[in-house]
Amino acid sequence: MIVDDIFDLVSYRVHPEPHIRLNQDTCRGCTHRACTFACPARCYTYSEERERVDFAYEACLECGTCLLVCDRGALDWSYPVGGCGVRFRLT
């Protein structure tokens, strides 16, 4: 799938600190886990063994989908620090 090759297809300047933080306590108990399928960069995955949603920020496309589909307010959301994050190319 296209999303499997996201790091080849999109250029990023990754900041050492994540710009979005997932509050596990608030996240727990969510029944739809919409972030795990709606995020177009597949940054959210459900871990069966840890029984929680894991989040990796590096591939984030900064669209805001996760912020809007999360109805528990589990995300501390901001854009990456200036100059960091996704950089769409001058193709």
Next chain:
Amino acid sequence: MGQLDQRAGLQTAGGEIRASGVRHAGGPALPDEITKAGETAWAGQPALRSRSTPASFDAIVVGAGPAGTTAALALAQAGKRVLLLERGDYPGAKNMFGGMVAWCPAPEKLLPGFWSQAPWERAVTKRTLSIAAAGSTTSLIFQAAAESEAPTIGGGATSDRSLTGLTLFRPHFDRWYAEQAVAHGVTVLCGCRVEGLVRRGGQVVGVRVAGPDDIVEAPLVIACDGALSLLAAEAGLHSGVKAENMALGVRALYALSEEEIDARFGLVGREGATQEFLGCTGGVRGGGFIYTQTEALSVGLVLHLDSLKAQGVAPYELLERFVASPLVAPLLRGARLVEYSAHLLPEAGLRMTPRLQTAGLLVAGDAAGFCYTNGLTQEGMNLAMTSGLLAGRVAAEALEAGDVSAARLARYRRALEESFVLRDLRTYQKAIDFLHHDRLFTVYPRVVGALMEDLYRSDGRPKEKIRRLARRALKGELSVGQLVADIFRAGRAFV
């Protein structure tokens, strides 16, 4: 080619771009900058870092997209000192658009000859709307007369390019546009994330840029910070953007030679084509698109976020199916996938328009929800540039009068109501609402497919009139009552 020359000119035209090396290790990010040649006030950010420095700008514009750059340019041309802040390390770095901008006169008013100079890709003369069913596709094709894409059209303020939208790449376009703003005296600062507003006595007086102690002040702020509209929410102009008012766009960009694109879409010279699809989104409300760039195809889906959430399907899976479908795959044969991107679009029209001003603050572009589709056209950048122009003008007059109160700035809303921006949103509000009915994206493509297949079918049996065929096509799909209700809705929406 002129197009390539223009791109090369980005490096020199009236400004200097440094796009390398944002430093963040061990300290706060120091933004890269685009400054006017010879202007060094921002080197090392001394003014930006000092709380006690008196405001040295009349206005701050947040976001160097089409709305922000237009607003900044309008202010600068009115003699105001403007700071334009952009979080990407060049204007357009965060923009995945790559679609078609509907022609509009707003930027020509600031930069005569704008549309003949701006770096666009193709002038769209051919627009196709296709309704996809399992066994067939039914299309409506609009074709503007030959030569309507000629570069002379749209070259002057009085000429007409109204039938041909332009495809373009936002990283090129936004960067070029910001450079024009620089040449007119705007200070553009890139790699600078605005974290929030500075308010005093109920009035917006500046923005926080890098941390709680880093603020920059000005009597007026214009928020053009994009679809999530975080600054307007902070100012209390709306209560946060909602999933049911937004759509997610996902796009794959495919490189293909100019000659192949011309041949596959039947194009000549700089002509371009767009194709939109209904019934290709796996039951999610939304549609598919293909836009021709000069040497690339933008292929993607726009999906209503609440519907995507309810259906529990991943956008990239739907995109994968769309790209592999018989609708799209033949057009992409031999093309090379070069980029993938995603972005949110405001989709609810007036239902989501925030309050547009408060003391010291105006909101324009996507941040104001100025983006819509009525099913045939998708408009956003033209609304952004027009709202940016009006915001910049109202702001300049307010600064001149020394009155940036909410009451004074309400002139912005009145100007929008007289312009096509709020008028079009009002005209098409029922169409926008109509496009939030699931049936349009699931049942109707199947019904249209079944009806058209029966009309064209030749199998040795006698043919029937449309009424009988329609009844058969509707069987099991839709009750007569539902059909009548939808026809009534469609009538109110478009007629």
